[in-house]
Amino acid sequence: MPDGAAPVLAVSGLKTVFRTRGGEVHAVNDVGFRLRPGELLGVVGESGSGKSVTMMSLLGLLPSPPAEVRAGEVIFDGRNLLTMPPEELRAVRGGGIGFIFQDPMTSLNPVFNVGFQITEPLRRHLGMDRARAEARAAELLDLVGIPDARRRLKDYPHQFSGGMRQRVMIAIALACDPKVLIADEPTTALDVTIQAQILELVRDLRQKLGMAIIWITHDLGVIAGIADRVMVMYGGQVVEEAPVKALFADPRHPYTRALLRTIPHVRGPRAARLRVIEGQPPILRAAPSACPFRARCAHAMPRCAAENPALRAVGSGHAIACFWDAPAAAEAAHG
Amino acid sequence: MAEAARQPLVAVRGLKMYFPITAGLLRRRVGDVKAVDDVSFDIRAGETLGLVGESGCGKSTCGRAILRLYDITAGSIRIDGDEIARMGQTALRRLRPKMQMVFQDPQASLNPRMTVAGIIGEPLAEHTPMTQAERLERIYGLMDAVGLNRNFANRYPHEFSGGQRQRIGIARALALNPKFIVCDEPIAALDVSIQAQVVNLLEELQARFGLTYLFISHDLSMVRHIATRVAVMYLGRIVEIADRDALYSAPLHPYTQALLSAVPEPDPDYEGQRRRIILTGDVPSPARPPEGCRFSTRCPTVLDICRRVAPELSTRGGDRAVACHLHPATAQQTAGRTGGPMAAVWEPAGQIQQGEHR
Ligand SMILES: Nc1ncnc2c1ncn2[C@@H]1O[C@H](COP(=O)(O)OP(=O)(O)OP(=O)(O)O)[C@@H](O)[C@H]1O
Ligand SMILES: Nc1ncnc2c1ncn2[C@@H]1O[C@H](COP(=O)(O)OP(=O)(O)OP(=O)(O)O)[C@@H](O)[C@H]1O
Ligand SMILES: [Mg+2]
Ligand SMILES: [Mg+2]
Numbered sequence: 001m002p003d004g005a006a007p008v009l010a011v012s013g014l015k016t017v018f019r020t021r022g023g024e025v026h027a028v029n030d031v032g033f034r035l036r037p038g039e040l041l042g043v044v045g046e047s048g049s050g051k052s053v054t055m056m057s058l059l060g061l062l063p064s065p066p067a068e069v070r071a072g073e074v075i076f077d078g079r080n081l082l083t084m085p086p087e088e089l090r091a092v093r094g095g096g097i098g099f100i101f102q103d104p105m106t107s108l109n110p111v112f113n114v115g116f117q118i119t120e121p122l123r124r125h126l127g128m129d130r131a132r133a134e135a136r137a138a139e140l141l142d143l144v145g146i147p148d149a150r151r152r153l154k155d156y157p158h159q160f161s162g163g164m165r166q167r168v169m170i171a172i173a174l175a176c177d178p179k180v181l182i183a184d185e186p187t188t189a190l191d192v193t194i195q196a197q198i199l200e201l202v203r204d205l206r207q208k209l210g211m212a213i214i215w216i217t218h219d220l221g222v223i224a225g226i227a228d229r230v231m232v233m234y235g236g237q238v239v240e241e242a243p244v245k246a247l248f249a250d251p252r253h254p255y256t257r258a259l260l261r262t263i264p265h266v267r268g269p270r271a272a273r274l275r276v277i278e279g280q281p282p283i284l285r286a287a288p289s290a291c292p293f294r295a296r297c298a299h300a301m302p303r304c305a306a307e308n309p310a311l312r313a314v315g316s317g318h319a320i321a322c323f324w325d326a327p328a329a330a331e332a333a334h335g
Numbered sequence: 336m337a338e339a340a341r342q343p344l345v346a347v348r349g350l351k352m353y354f355p356i357t358a359g360l361l362r363r364r365v366g367d368v369k370a371v372d373d374v375s376f377d378i379r380a381g382e383t384l385g386l387v388g389e390s391g392c393g394k395s396t397c398g399r400a401i402l403r404l405y406d407i408t409a410g411s412i413r414i415d416g417d418e419i420a421r422m423g424q425t426a427l428r429r430l431r432p433k434m435q436m437v438f439q440d441p442q443a444s445l446n447p448r449m450t451v452a453g454i455i456g457e458p459l460a461e462h463t464p465m466t467q468a469e470r471l472e473r474i475y476g477l478m479d480a481v482g483l484n485r486n487f488a489n490r491y492p493h494e495f496s497g498g499q500r501q502r503i504g505i506a507r508a509l510a511l512n513p514k515f516i517v518c519d520e521p522i523a524a525l526d527v528s529i530q531a532q533v534v535n536l537l538e539e540l541q542a543r544f545g546l547t548y549l550f551i552s553h554d555l556s557m558v559r560h561i562a563t564r565v566a567v568m569y570l571g572r573i574v575e576i577a578d579r580d581a582l583y584s585a586p587l588h589p590y591t592q593a594l595l596s597a598v599p600e601p602d603p604d605y606e607g608q609r610r611r612i613i614l615t616g617d618v619p620s621p622a623r624p625p626e627g628c629r630f631s632t633r634c635p636t637v638l639d640i641c642r643r644v645a646p647e648l649s650t651r652g653g654d655r656a657v658a659c660h661l662h663p664a665t666a667q668q669t670a671g672r673t674g675g676p677m678a679a680v681w682e683p684a685g686q687i688q689q690g691e692h693r
Contacts, residue, residue, distance in 0.1 A: 020494060022486075047498030047526045102497045102524065103440070147391075148620035159354070162439045162520065163390025163553075185497065188523040189439065191389045191553035192597040193614055218498075218526045221556075221599030225606040245603050262527045264556045266583065266598045273538075274531035274560060280484060 007034035007075075008212045009097075009180050014072035015287075016050075016057045019065055026284040027053040029236040031072075035180065035212045040202075042223040042244065043216040044259070045233030046281055051216045052102055054233075055182050058082070059099060060089050076180070095125040098178035100169045100186045102216075107169060108157040114141075114168050115153030118175060125176045140171040145197050162189040170198065177209055184216045199226055220263055224248060229317065232256050235282045235292025238311065242318040253320045254297045291322070299324040343377035343413075344515060344547045345401065350374045350410035352393075352400045356622055368622050370396040372571035374410075375648075378515075381541065383548040385562030385579070387555060387594065389618065393571045394551045395439055398517040401549065402434055403427055415514060432462045435508040437501075439519040439551075444504060445492040451478075451503055452488040458510045477506040482532050498525040505533060509540065517549045522557065534561055555598050559583050564654065567591045570629040571621050573648055577655040587657045589634050628660065636661060 016028035028050045035041050043051050056062045058074040058081060074081040077096065081089060093099065101107040108117060118140060119133035128136065134153065141149035144167040157165055166189045173181060181202075187195045199222070205211050217223060223230055223244065230247045232240040232255065240253040251257045258277045264270075279296035282288070291297070294304040303323050311319045314326075351374075353367040370393045378384045386394050400407050403419050412420045414434060419427065438444035445454055455474045459465055465473065475485050481502040492500055501524045508516055518537070522530040534557065540546050552558050558565060559579060566576040567588065575588040586592045593612040600606060616633040619625050625632050631641040640660050648658040 018494070020490070022489070025494075045526065047524070047529050048496040052496060103443075145618060147618045148622065151620075151622075161391040161395060167390070185524060189390065189520060189553070191387070191594070192555060192599065193594060194390050194618075195553075195599075196597045196611060196613070218524070218530070219554075219599065220527065220601035221606075224601045224603045225599050248601065248603055259526070259528060260601070262531050263601050264531075264560045265600065266556045266559055266595065267600065270559060274535055276531045276535065277528040280482070283484060283486060 005036045008037050008077075009035040009214075010073075010075040011058055012073050014054060014057060014074070015070040016053055016062070017068050017070055019068065023285055026287050027236055028057060029284070029287055031233075031236075031238055033231055033238065033241070035214060037179075037212050038206050038210045039228050040206065040213045040215060040226055042227030042230040043214060043233065044218065044220065044223060044230060045239075046235075046255075046259075047218075048281055049233040050236040051233055052184050055099070055184055055214065055216070059093055059097065059182070060084075060086070061093075091125070094121045094172075094178075095176050096178055097180045097182060098173035098176065099182040100166075100173045100184060102184040102188075108165060110157055113154050113156050114160070118153075118168070118172050121172065121175050136175070137171075140175060141168070143174075143201060144168075144171050145194050146171075163191065163194065166190060167194075167198070174205065177211075179211060181211055181213045183213065185218070186215070187217070187219070187222065195222070202226065220248075220260070232259070235288065236284055237288070237292060237308075237321060239293065239322065240318075240320045241311070242315070246315060246318050250315070250318075252314050252318070252326045253293075253322050254299050254324065254326075255293050257326070258296075297324075342380055344380040344415055345378040345549070346411075346413040347377070347401060348375045348411040350397070350400060350412065351408040352396050352405055353408045366622055369571050369624060370621055371400060372621075372624070374568075374571075374573055376566055376573060376576060378547055378549060379563075380547055381545045382563040383537075383541065383550050383561050385558035385565040386549060386551045386568060387553065387558055387565060388568035389570075389594075390553070391618070391621070392568045393621070394568055395519050397568070398436065398519050398549055398551050402436055402517055404436070432458070432511040433513055434515045434517075435511065435513040436517045437504050437508045437519060437521040439523070445500060447492055450489050450491055451483070451495075454492070454503055455506045455510055458507065462511055473510070474506075477509055480509070480536055481506045482529055498529060501525060502529070502533070512544060513546070515547045515549075517551070519551045520553070521550075522552070522554070530557065537561065555595060567594065570619060570624055572629060572658065573656075574630065574659070575655075575657045576648070577657075578653070581653075581655055587651070587655075587662050588630075588659050589636050589661070590630050593635070628658075 012032040014028055014031045018025040018027060031054050045051055057069050069082060072082060115134065115137055118137040122128045122133040122136055137153055138149045141152060146152060146164055146167055170186055187198055227244045230242060230244055231238055234255045240256045251260055262275045264274055277296060282292045288308050291304040291309055294300040309321045309323050311321045313319050350371055352371040353369050355364045356366040356368060357363060358365045374397060388394055399405055401412055407420060410420060411418060417430060452474050455477055456470050459470050459473060478485055483499060483502050505521055522533055525533060550561055562579050564578055565582045566573050569590050575591045586595055593614050596612040612635065614633045619632055627643045628641040628646055631637050638660055646658045646660050648656050650656045
């Protein structure tokens, strides 16, 4: 993707806070990124680091209260989604921007059959009549590899397996040929063969429709296979951003480096015990005034407790939010 | 000593779980989804059996059926000496503390109106005489163990991220020190570091208390790490079961081979030039499984006989069994039908009855 292309989605300065009985939770702190047409941006990071909340915030999907999007700008198609009237935003969601949620059982409605849930956006956004919408729905289910698609339109979510529900969500998200697809852990419940099939489908759609994709996942193998660029989150912030090859060959943020060391492999020797990142993730009671990773970081220095590092460039398209200068990749091979 | 260790804690024979397909206003039964269709295996005390296979092949149904969360269609299930296949709910309730489940869908399995402390403490309140203070201490201990901050004890499930919710379910399953846990995709929603933390925890508990696990997962690298043996399922049947190292170094069944070839590796250069065995053809429906071998419609090495005759799951020496015509068993190695893969270890007492679902 040429670096100069205008982004389809540009997010800046996003801040989301939850007000709970126990006080505030600053889940997203000053997150920004740009997504170019046809690009696949992978998002990885610690559980609880704010990946889902970031995406839900920019689509206006968090119930308020308790959520409060305090600052930021989300430009899609030349307009700011955060200030758009609710009914227009609804037209964007599921129309221009498709999304797949992390928890398929709760995002599918248990009282409607799956056919209704796929045809509904087709009829609403594309004005299809019932027969055409049903034919298209069966085609979509087939595309995501659900056997006997026609018959299964009449089934309810609980009658599908975990991975099938996830694929139903994918079918719904793809129904209206969106420009941007936001996929939150879309393949966690899928086995590798079906996952490969879905990844193939996604590659195809990118090529044919120029769809841009945000793909949140814990599976770094998937990221290595499909992402163009990767954004790493920790403690509600973006801590590293890099082209996919640079991220794996030369990770610079201590969190990213620790993360990459924890993965088990199917090839090579089997480890007796898996490596973990010691320590606990931060509790974000207030906007951070220091590096959120410092308590678990082997390279922390006094400055890390005094200031929250801003993103700084360390290579072409490669930036980290860290004061420490990692040694170059070759020396760091075992570091 | 070796003998005692080899005793199966769980022995499953001829397990079937069918869901009825109904039609019309009267919801007449017109067929069955054969989600689990004649499955037999053993899990030895203190071991971890990995269960892998395509989405929709029946793994969760199998795990839930073994714990009798369903009224099963047919088969025998023996856990720690008790035959539970047809046991009533009251009798089952007494056995529940011994056998627990970590569910695949964390949000759907947690009561949204209870706090985390309430959810984890519920089985303690129900099955133990602990005082409130003792209970809280235990709850904190469990939260520490799964990496949940104690300060979150009074939060509700919706206030957590996906991975945090999954850990609540794990803590709850561990609360009563069960002997046997069915872990259904217990780590799918977790980041790799916390996956590692949870897997290390499961392994520690196993070493300390001799826990036995059925570990359902599509993450083949994690299964390779945690499982002692691995069973591969395809469309309601087990197609291969073997020791971990044997299975990963030399998979015999063509489906196992395809599965292993598709595992994504965290290495963009390798990902760019790798060769996968891509399966072609549609995944058949468990309502109308193909004649003969169920994998025959997608198998890259299909023979004529495969489309007519279903291969039996039969042993290949040692702890390995495969259901494939490409790997014919010698006569004396063939395990009996009801005997299943580990026939020598335990024979079901009496006849397996055919039962109706629900
Ligand atoms: N309704 C809520 N009230 C209070 N805190 C919340 C709420 N929803 C989310 N949080 C908190 O916000 C933080 C970010 O959550 P988020 O779901 O974005 O994490 P995530 O990066 O998607 O994690 P995972 O990988 O586990 O899905 C977490 O610490 C979570 O506990
Ligand atoms: N309550 C039910 N009613 C009808 N069919 C069901 C029911 N539960 C499961 N099934 C069907 O049984 C089959 C096996 O489902 P199961 O959930 O066991 O698959 P799985 O192997 O766990 O898949 P996944 O990896 O996607 O979780 C699927 O075809 C599913 O649609
Ligand atoms: Mg999430
Ligand atoms: Mg399942």
